Amino acid sequence: xxxxxxxxxxxxxxxxxxxxxxxxxxxxxxxxxxxxxxxxxxxxxxxxxxxxxxxxxxxxxxxxxxxxxxxxxxxxxxxxxxxxxxxxxxxxxxxxxxxxxxxxxxxxxxxxxxxxxxxxxxxxxxxxxxxxxxxxxxxxxxxxxxxxxxxxxxxxxxxxxxxxxxxxxxxxxxxxxxxxxxxxxxxxxxxxxxxxxxxxxxxxxxxxxxxxxxxxxxxxxxxxxxxxxxxxxxxxxxxxxxxxxxxxxxxxxxxxxxxxxxxxxxxxxxxxxxxxxxxxxxxxxxxxxxxxxxxxxxxxxxxxxxxxxxxxxxxxxxxxxxxxxxxxxxxxxxxxxxxxxxxxxxxxxxxxxxxxxxxxxxxxxxxxxxxxxxxxxxxxxxxxxxxxxxxxxxxxxxxxxxxxxxxxxxxxxxxxxxxxxxxxxxxxxxxxxxxxxxxxxxxxxxxxxxxxxxxxxxxxxxxxxxxxxxxxxxxxxxxxxx
Numbered sequence: 001x002x003x004x005x006x007x008x009x010x011x012x013x014x015x016x017x018x019x020x021x022x023x024x025x026x027x028x029x030x031x032x033x034x035x036x037x038x039x040x041x042x043x044x045x046x047x048x049x050x051x052x053x054x055x056x057x058x059x060x061x062x063x064x065x066x067x068x069x070x071x072x073x074x075x076x077x078x079x080x081x082x083x084x085x086x087x088x089x090x091x092x093x094x095x096x097x098x099x100x101x102x103x104x105x106x107x108x109x110x111x112x113x114x115x116x117x118x119x120x121x122x123x124x125x126x127x128x129x130x131x132x133x134x135x136x137x138x139x140x141x142x143x144x145x146x147x148x149x150x151x152x153x154x155x156x157x158x159x160x161x162x163x164x165x166x167x168x169x170x171x172x173x174x175x176x177x178x179x180x181x182x183x184x185x186x187x188x189x190x191x192x193x194x195x196x197x198x199x200x201x202x203x204x205x206x207x208x209x210x211x212x213x214x215x216x217x218x219x220x221x222x223x224x225x226x227x228x229x230x231x232x233x234x235x236x237x238x239x240x241x242x243x244x245x246x247x248x249x250x251x252x253x254x255x256x257x258x259x260x261x262x263x264x265x266x267x268x269x270x271x272x273x274x275x276x277x278x279x280x281x282x283x284x285x286x287x288x289x290x291x292x293x294x295x296x297x298x299x300x301x302x303x304x305x306x307x308x309x310x311x312x313x314x315x316x317x318x319x320x321x322x323x324x325x326x327x328x329x330x331x332x333x334x335x336x337x338x339x340x341x342x343x344x345x346x347x348x349x350x351x352x353x354x355x356x357x358x359x360x361x362x363x364x365x366x367x368x369x370x371x372x373x374x375x376x377x378x379x380x381x382x383x384x385x386x387x388x389x390x391x392x393x394x395x396x397x398x399x400x401x402x403x404x405x406x407x408x409x410x411x412x413x414x415x416x417x418x419x420x421x422x423x424x425x426x427x428x429x430x431x432x433x434x435x436x437x438x439x440x441x442x443x444x445x446x447x448x449x450x451x452x453x454x455x456x457x458x459x460x461x462x463x464x465x466x467x468x469x470x471x472x473x474x475x476x477x478x479x480x481x482x
Contacts, residue, residue: 001021001025001029002166004021004026004029004355005026005029005030005033005166005169006166006226006230006476006478007224007226007227008225008226008227008230008233009072009075009077009169009170009227009230009233009234010071010227010229010230010233011227012026012074012075012169012255013070013071013073013074013075014064014070015033016059016060016073016074016075016191017063017069017073017074019063020058022060022063022074022075023056023057023059023074023075023118023157024053024056024060024062026056026074026075026169027052027053027056027076027120028053030075030076030120030167030168030169031047031049031120031168032434033165033167034047034121034167035341037114037165037166037167038165038167039482040143040145040148041138041142041143041145041148041161041162041165041167042124042140042141042143042149042158043120043123043124043142043156043158043159043162043165043167044078044122044123044124044141044151044162044167044168044419045081045121045122045123045124045138045139045158046081046088046089046121046122047120047121047122048085048087048088048120049120049299049399050118051087052118052119052120052121055118055119055306056074056076056118059073059074059116059118060074060311060381063097063313069116070114070115070116070117070451071115071168071233071236071310072112072115072116072117072233072236072237073115073116074116074118075116075117075118075169075170076117076118076120076121076168076169076461077112077117077118077119077120077168077169077170077171077172078119078120078122078159078162078167078168078171079109079112079119079120079121079122079123079171079172079369080122080123080125080156080158080159080171080172080173080174081093081122081123081124081125081139081158081400082125082129082155082174082204082205083106083108083120083172083174083203083204083221084102084104084106084109084203084204084210085102085104085105085106085109085122085258086103086104086105086209087102088101088102088122088145089101089279090102090122090205090210091138091205091262092125092127092128092129092205092206093124093125093126093127093128093129093136093138093162094128094136094138095137095138097205097210097357098138099407100205102210104203105203106201106202106204107200107201107202107203107242107343107435108172108200108201108203108221108238109172109203109327110137110450111237111238111240112170112172112237112238115237115410117169117170117379118430120168120275121163121168123156123158123159123168123171123173124136124139124142124157124158124161125154125155125157125158126154126155128206129154129155129174129176129179129206129207129322130155130421131154131155131413132153132154132155132156132178132182132388133147133151133153133154133156133157133238133395133396133397134151134152134153134154134157134161134183135395135397135465139399142157142158142394143161143395144164144186144187144392144446145161145164145165145479145481145482146187146188146392146445146446146447147392147445147446148393149395150186150190150393150394150395150446151181151186151392151394151395152183152186152187152392153163153178153183153184153185153186153187153392154179154182154183155173155179155183155206156171156174156175156179156180156183156191156224156333157183157186157187159171159172159173159180159183159224160173160183160184160186160187160189160191160224161183161187161341162288163189163224163225163226164187164188164226164478164479165167165186165479166478166482167213167481168259170223170224170225170230170234171193171223171224171278172221172222172223172224172234172238172358173221173222173223174201174204174206174219174221174222175193175220175222175428176206176207176216176218176220176319176322176409176428177218177319177412177421177424177425177428178221178387178388178420178421178423178424179429180192180193180222180224180427180436180453181193181387181424181427181434181436182387182388182420182424183240183451184224184387184436184438184449185388185391185436185448185449185451186386186391186392186446186447186449187392187421187447188438188441188447188449188477188479189224189225189226189438190224190225190226190227190228190230190231190435190437190466190476191223191224191225191435191436192222192223192224192230192231192234192433192435192436192459192462192463193220193222193224193320193427193428193433193434193435194220194221194229194235194239194433194459195216195431195432195433195456195457195458195459196219196220196258196422196431197219197241197431198239198240198251198253198459199220199221199222199235199238199240200221200240200241200334201215201216201219201221202242203313204216204219204221207219207325208217209271209323212364216322217318217363218318218322218428218429218431219322219324221238222234222238223235223238225254226431226476227470227475227476228437228463228466228467228469228475229467231435231463231466232306232460232467233324235459235463239251239253239459241393253352253457253458253459253460254412254457254458254460255460256458256460256461256464256465257458257461257464258381258390258461258464259464260295260320260344260468261292261295261296261297261465261468261469261472262295262296262297263297263307263352263364264292264297264298264381264382264465264468265298265300265380265381265382266292266297266298266300266380266381266382266383266384267299267300267301267302267304267376267380267382267383267384268283268285268289268299268301268302268383268384268385269302269303269304269383269384269385270285270286270289270301270384270385270386271386272303272307272422273450274307274308274309274312274422275308275389275415275419275422275423276389276410276411276415277386277389277390277410277423278353278390278391278410278411279411280391280442280443280448281386281387281389281390281391281442281448284439284440284441284442284448285333285386285439285448285450287439287440288439288440288450288469288473289384290372291472291473292469292472293464295367295468295472300380302383302455304379304383304385304426305372305373305375305376305378306369306373306426306430308422308423308425308426310369311369311422311425311426311429312421312422314362314365314366314369314429315421315425315428315429316421316451317350317351317354317358317359317362318351318359318362318363318366318429319421319428320351321351321352321354321359321362323352335412342425355440366429366430369429369430370430370431370456372430373430373455373456374425374456377454377455377458381454381461381465382452382453382454382461382465383452383453383454384450384451384452384453385423385426385450385451386423386450386451387423387424387436387449387450387451388420388423388424389408389415389419389420389422389423390408390409390410391442391446391447391448392409392447393409394448398416403416403417403418404416404417404418405417408420423451424451425432426453427451427453429468430456430458432453432454432455432456433453433454433456433457433461433462434451434452434453434454434460434462435451435452435454435458435462435465436449436450436451436452436466437449437450437452437466437470437473437475438471438473438476438477439469440473440474441477445480447477450469451467452466452469
């Protein structure tokens with residue numbers, strides 16, 4: 001059974017349908033593993049064993065009656081605690097929503113349930129999903145299963161840690177600034193940031209009050225799993241128009257541009273002086289690239305069409321303006337006053353309180369950037385680049401609202417913590433799909449992932465590439481002791 005829980009979500013559904021294992025048996029085993037291992041990780045911060053067992057029993061009855069089954073039938077899954085799950089607390093890691101009990105499911109959660117998934121818990125995240133470390137005052141710190149002195153990334157850190165430790169069958173997270181991609185990289189699992197706009201975010205309290213309907217720029221929901229196939233299955237279940245738009249349109253994503261590695265045209269951008277990448281990571285990525293070449297892929301070394309420095313000048317103002325939405329009214333009013341008094345000298349205050357006229361100008365520059373990226377992909381299928389400049393780093397919970405106190409250690413030198421933004425920014429800013437796949441490890445055994453960026457709405461191309469890469473590089477590895 002211990003090996004069974006590390007299978008892909010699709011394989012688990014197949015095993016349940018074939019009566020190799022029942023949904024109740026599988027759920028109970030995940031719950032037993034939670035009791036045994038989660039004290040080391042603190043990935044799952046809320047459980048609903050009773051409701052999950054009732055749903056699992058109902059799933060098993062369907063199997064016994066020979067009824068038609070969904071693609072995730074009977075599979076136990078967990079959900080990031082920024083997404084509403086009916087009957088459970090949904091806090092976003094924040095005291096503001098600490099007592100909020102959801103009465104409805106987020107749209108994406110509802111789709112997972114309709115596909116047969118059994119939701120049994122919520123995974124941890126940083127307060128308001130605003131860090132690449134996972135800790136908050138409500139639920140404490142989540143540790144990396146590969147090294148408990150280090151974080152699992154953020155903000156979907158509980159999601160990735162739970163998968164790596166074998167505590168859940170599939171996870172649903174969110175990503176605006178690498179929140180799916182960084183944890184996947186740090187924990188050695190697969191993650192997908194879908195193209196912006198193809199997965200409804202209704203029911204997210206990340207940046208929203210519960211019940212909000214307004215969209216959040218650059219923010220997406222996406223699947224995390226232990227296997228590349230989980231990304232395809234998860235996206236197929238959760239993508240598509242919401243009910244307001246479904247009468248008029250449907251989602252019809254194009255197939256992958258290539259089916260195996262020898263058909264792929266690959267651009268590689270493995271390092272950059274604007275945001276240097278630790279040499280250990282570059283070496284592993286170069287080894288991966290050599291393997292891809294040996295399989296027949298066409299590989300060229302080519303930077304993205306918009307450099308990291310220019311990307312950050314476009315991305316940061318849009319991201320900071322959005323972050324201002326999370327500020328409480330009193331503190332936001334103070335920021336407005338400070339910005340009006342000091343102008344550009346107000347620094348972050350002016351970015352958090354940007355005028356719509358200025359936001360629109362930033363957005364126009366972003367749209368021009370998107371055009372350049374679309375042209376870039378005319379003769380390239382995917383771009384391979386780092387997820388971050390480092391592997392998982394030690395816990396550092398010093399208060400740092402402006403990202404000016406904490407640092408990253410890259411090749412023995414201190415670098416600004418805000419450089420965690422640099423490599424995730426191109427896909428976020430330009431609404432592009434980006435998948436992350438494990439490709440190796442540091443000398444200390446910490447996972448290393450590669451980011452695979454594809455053209456807008458070509459999510460299938462990014463997913464197919466990581467599926468092919470898994471066959472070449474070996475895919476997910478189980479952390480020692482789990």
